[in-house]
Amino acid sequence: MRALIIGRFQPFHNGHAFLVKKFKENELIFAIGSAYESYTFENPFTAGERYEMIYEAMLEMQIKKFFIVPVPDINRYGVYAKHVEDLVPSFDFVISNNKLIKELFIREGYEVRETELFNRKECQGKVIRRKIANNEPWEHLVPSRVANFIKKIGGEERIRKLSNFF
Amino acid sequence: MRALIIGRFQPFHNGHAFLVKKFKENELIFAIGSAYESYTFENPFTAGERYEMIYEAMLEMQIKKFFIVPVPDINRYGVYAKHVEDLVPSFDFVISNNKLIKELFIREGYEVRETELFNRKECQGKVIRRKIANNEPWEHLVPSRVANFIKKIGGEERIRKLSNFF
């Protein structure tokens, strides 16, 4: 069975990794939402960079079969689920705790499964970006290969700069 | 070294497979062009379906590391190379015989490598679509897992219908 996970992955963190382990019996499709957004504090990384982060995480977790698909926003919730469906490999159910995502995919006839969350206090994109901006330790909240990738592309410095001008 | 291949993959065929073998020392990124196009004779398959075809071909060819990225058209050649760069993992060179693609990426400072072509007479998307439309044998022109996938999703019938109304 294939499962769709929609996120912005800014960055991919241990909350996502927890989810991957929990659904390891399934083939996972990662839909990278807001794919055209980048260079803002909310969305610092390009879709291409987020693609690599997820890929690195899968290597680290030794996941063999998975799909990564950048999905641009279309700003029309009424057709959003169809828009995603058009761009990604076919899937059997959706994994999401986001009430809007849930509503939109249920309306299209999909099953949506909620999950418990892992260390929700810290494992959130905005918390991690804030820690990076404040020079606090953040590396323990993401897979190590993701941390390395972020450092390699100068992601810390980028986030610090972006945190000042938005 | 990572190499970018841009195509529409309507469908993925043995010409593409030949290329993959030729560059098997490289990590390949497949950019699926015209990702929003589907259900026309020129572009019968959705981006999601084309993603699966390429994935199936990589399985068959036992390629372990590769990246697949749907890329919507933006209809502005002046910024197209940047648009692709924004959506895909970083790459070192481009593989293309298309003179426009070549021009656009060289202009951005990329190396573009041309390649010899494999059975160009038959291994072209439009030739294969035409064969399918005409009920001629076509399966030998694509990897078997791709042929199976196309049959499974009713692709032959779809192409036959589409060939009549465009």
Place this chain on the structure above:
Amino acid sequence: MRALIIGRFQPFHNGHAFLVKKFKENELIFAIGSAYESYTFENPFTAGERYEMIYEAMLEMQIKKFFIVPVPDINRYGVYAKHVEDLVPSFDFVISNNKLIKELFIREGYEVRETELFNRKECQGKVIRRKIANNEPWEHLVPSRVANFIKKIGGEERIRKLSNFF
């Protein structure tokens, strides 16, 4: 004489109905603004659903001749009036108290008539949506056929859900 009324109609309420009665000598064109928006607390209903609401209200009010036209946003006020003009039947004047709408249509040479408002404290889309979200009585603020339609399509539950995640 034909009059244009621009609104988002989320939902059509008695304030709108009051206006319709006041201008009952005129043929009315209802332009449904932000037609591509839906499934947000601000814009819970699709353009198609809003179309039906207005239609139901007209039935209830026994209005015979009227026009309903969904109008997508274009996010360019400098050409907005022209954009509307392009999509709707020709009209003689605009009914609006919105200062921006007024400015934009006067600039295009149209007469814009302001009107007194009916029970402005309650008869506003956002007040009604808030009441629905809070499980307070709201049905008396819209024509009964509109209330029935909203219930039939599960609109109350949808608004309640949407009020939680925006």
Place this chain on the structure above:
Amino acid sequence: MRALIIGRFQPFHNGHAFLVKKFKENELIFAIGSAYESYTFENPFTAGERYEMIYEAMLEMQIKKFFIVPVPDINRYGVYAKHVEDLVPSFDFVISNNKLIKELFIREGYEVRETELFNRKECQGKVIRRKIANNEPWEHLVPSRVANFIKKIGGEERIRKLSNFF
């Protein structure tokens, strides 16, 4: 039961009128396709003008309940049916002989009914536009109120001009 008819209505003609009569037991929704197109020989009339034409025809045919909805193109067949669904009142089946429209709505789970055609040789938009361009009689091919409307807005002269520069 409600039926959806998708057309460009450039102009509304007796072929459309025939269809309306044939399905007179149903409430009809007219989706005006390519709503943003106008002032070309292929699409001479604005969406607003086409809206009025259909309205005039309904008056002439004494149809009481019907819906008219301009629908902009989105150039993505993979989500087109959903896009239409989002903008129009809910419907039970689609009336169409267009193979692509048929394919797209069947895929979304809708029933699509084909119909015999009325005087297909002459009752086609492009044939009528060509007649107008050539100063041949055309008025007998459309409802009289439609012919009057076209004349009133200078439609004949517009089509003649447009036929020269495309």
Place this chain on the structure above:
Amino acid sequence: MRALIIGRFQPFHNGHAFLVKKFKENELIFAIGSAYESYTFENPFTAGERYEMIYEAMLEMQIKKFFIVPVPDINRYGVYAKHVEDLVPSFDFVISNNKLIKELFIREGYEVRETELFNRKECQGKVIRRKIANNEPWEHLVPSRVANFIKKIGGEERIRKLSNFF
């Protein structure tokens, strides 16, 4: 009095120069149409490059006061004139022999003046591009500073390449 000239200026040629001389009593606004198009045989130069060509031509012709404005296509003739009006300085009349441009601006209430043409056989963008592609002399058909600019940016070679793959 200010006059608007809409063209694609691919490239600016002596036909344009002739027009400039003829209307030298007027302040001219050059609207560069299809501003987002480039790197095709039909539109080889970017808007920025076309801006410079016009600027160079004005220097050569010693015109002191003029305005150059890139105008992206919007693919909606019904609002096109307004779109242009929104982007350019205010103007009093339009200079055009193009019947569609004429129709669209007259409809907005503008005066449109037609002009005789200069050496129409050769002074057309496509004729000049074709000459460049065929290695025939073309420099005499454009102002010398425009010819120099085209050579400096490698425009001849670009056009030759583009002529082969479209």
Place this chain on the structure above:
Amino acid sequence: MRALIIGRFQPFHNGHAFLVKKFKENELIFAIGSAYESYTFENPFTAGERYEMIYEAMLEMQIKKFFIVPVPDINRYGVYAKHVEDLVPSFDFVISNNKLIKELFIREGYEVRETELFNRKECQGKVIRRKIANNEPWEHLVPSRVANFIKKIGGEERIRKLSNFF
């Protein structure tokens, strides 16, 4: 050497004029950002009006060679620098204190020069718009020809109206 200045110029003010003087050895390109925005308090003037303001200022400052280019937003920072580059004449460096603009152009390989600012307390678009809205003196903060232009087009009244409904 040519320098690019990106601003919204709502309106052009003495802070911009200060910059122009400081870089008077250079040819300046003014990129009018958010070119499609107008008739909001944040962006009251159309791109065409802003074009004229800059032009008037250049006349007053007796600058002979300069370029003005309206640039629509594309809402993709990842390709924004390329988008600007595509629309404006070629340039050698960028003048900007905006950290995001700086980041985006440095990433494309451009030099970005910061500058001291002139009377930053008052010489800001929003401060000037606020003064106009409040009927406070503002004319001394912009070149006189710009003040005259704003008055001539009714800009003060427009800003006052817009300040009330946003």
